[in-house]
Amino acid sequence: MKHIILFASGSGTNVENIVKYFEGHSAIAVSCVFTNKRDAFVIDRCNAMGVPAFSFNGPAFKNGSILLQILKNLKPDLIVLAGFLRKIPSEMVADFPEKIINIHPALLPKYGGKGMYGKHVHREVKANKEKESGITVHYVNDHYDEGAIIEQRSVSIASSDSEDEIARKVQELEHLHYPRIIEAVLTEN
Numbered sequence: 001m002k003h004i005i006l007f008a009s010g011s012g013t014n015v016e017n018i019v020k021y022f023e024g025h026s027a028i029a030v031s032c033v034f035t036n037k038r039d040a041f042v043i044d045r046c047n048a049m050g051v052p053a054f055s056f057n058g059p060a061f062k063n064g065s066i067l068l069q070i071l072k073n074l075k076p077d078l079i080v081l082a083g084f085l086r087k088i089p090s091e092m093v094a095d096f097p098e099k100i101i102n103i104h105p106a107l108l109p110k111y112g113g114k115g116m117y118g119k120h121v122h123r124e125v126k127a128n129k130e131k132e133s134g135i136t137v138h139y140v141n142d143h144y145d146e147g148a149i150i151e152q153r154s155v156s157i158a159s160s161d162s163e164d165e166i167a168r169k170v171q172e173l174e175h176l177h178y179p180r181i182i183e184a185v186l187t188e189n
Contacts, residue, residue: 002077002186003031007084012042014082019049021179028186036086078186085117088140100140103178105170107152108136112145122166133157135173137181153177
């Protein structure tokens with residue numbers, strides 16, 4: 001059995017989608033979820049689904065030694081960022097090379113980098129009158145949104161689409177493709 005650990009910062013819709021996708025899977029399971037916010041709604045979602053969820057504070061993440069030791073002890077086959085808004089420390093990237101993946105709500109390299117997440121991305125897509133947007137699943141390295149791209153999926157954007165409509169279209173892509181891409185990464189390695 002291959003084990004996934006999820007990291008999230010917010011409400012956890014991607015976490016819930018990934019957990020449900022792998023429920024009863026014969027070869028892949030979600031072991032637990034980590035969040036950097038003690039009051040994140042993802043914890044409620046995890047409790048409802050019976051998935052262990054743990055929160056940590058900023059110093060535990062930045063210093064990283066305790067969290068890193070916990071991760072090493074858990075021996076995940078893949079660490080999946082699902083709406084996690086912190087930069088992964090270099091030590092963690094070094095200890096889990098090509099074992100940490102992220103989903104970004106745009107077609108990288110466009111609209112990536114520090115501060116480019118969620119509504120900030122969709123606002124820029126709208127302001128620049130893009131005809132398409134999408135998702136990029138990529139490996140995590142020492143720089144925001146610059147790791148090797150695993151897969152991208154796009155969706156058409158109409159000039160009349162609001163930022164919220166763009167966000168909805170992109171989230172539909174996330175829910176449709178992210179679990180399948182995770183599965184492919186795990187079965188190809």
